[in-house]
Amino acid sequence: MAEEPSTSLNKPKLQVKHDWYQTETAVVITVLVKNMRESYLNVSFDNNKVMVALSHPDFEHCELCFNLSHIIIPEQCSYKLSSTKVEIKLKKSEDIRWEKLEGNPSGEVIKTIPSGPVTLADRPPSYPTSKKGKDWSVVEKEIIQQEAQEKPEGEEAINKLFQEIYGKGSDEVKRAMNKSYMESGGTVLSTNWSEISKEKVQVKPPDGMEFKKWND
Template sequence: MAEDIKDQNCELKAKLPAKYDWYQTEQAVVVTVLVKNVKEEFLKVNISESIVRIDITLPDFEAFTLSFSLSRKIVPDQSSYKLTPSKVEIKLKKLEGVQWDKLEGTSATEGIKTIPKDPIPQLSGPPSYPTSKKGKDWSAVEKEIKKQEELEKPEGEEAINKLFQEIYGKGSDEVKRAMNKSYMESGGTVLSTNWDEISKEKVQVKPPDGMEFKKWHE
């Protein structure tokens, strides 16, 4: 009976909303898996010279696996992956500096097809990259990645620092002088943008409530 309940719970798990695409440069093939909020502990990436496998095991979703039998060999020791809150990006170092006609399976290319070092520039729009699908608009995928990254809002101290940076970058000379003077004279406990007020006298140290300010040698 307990086994039946366990099986039912497994069936209720949703499929992980993830999709992938790929592009290539002269030296590498880059596979991008668009998936949100995956922590390192739930991710496993295995890279060999001809096979790449990605396993994601989030508690609330069915186990997710992607496995690629690569059309050409790579150099595993010089390949790597990067995890962000919106994607997993896997960079595969090519064994040969040739263009892949597809990501998986046996390459249909006869002989070596060298990638030109100076490609013909596009007249307008973002650069287009060869992909696993003929005519695939990689720019659309790239825009979606950027959109996901923009939604990753900083929190806590990181958010405060970003706000101060934006104020300083967009502020007038007086705002910048006020911020610099108040921060330096107060030992980092005061940050003001009001130059008329800050310029009149030395800014006093104002530690947070319940804390006492001491110099480093005290």
């Protein structure tokens, strides 16, 4: 009894896988399939579509259709066959980065691939005089106001008070303060010139303390 010819219904399916990558100007689809000949293969290109027909006599007919997410230039596309794969090179119509291989071209967000170094700014920052930047004169005034509002305590408060009195005082007040402070070894500070000018100011150490000169 003669053997019936093989039909597509009882032929095994081709084991086909594919992957893709891209450069600035092209997208490359790699179809992984073994023992494929040129006569078994047909690749066609359209503006946004690639058709791959695989007609191996020992397997079921297989067609792959890639509905591309962006437009390509069909006349500048090509493919290359090897023993383990078909490498399909697609020419981009625009030098943009594809987010995915397939999709609706009109619904994709276009992102341009930079061809050179990225420039962060085409002019120097606008501060400190720009309206959008910080006004450093205002910042300085705020700091001065904050310092003025801070209340000193203890010895710092006393020194600050003396500085204010000396700065605002008359010539007689300043002379009195200088004379009393120097002659008393820093133990007396007076603003009364009429009293301080009469005689040398004596040392008056705090209670419980004794004043001694360095050579004692």
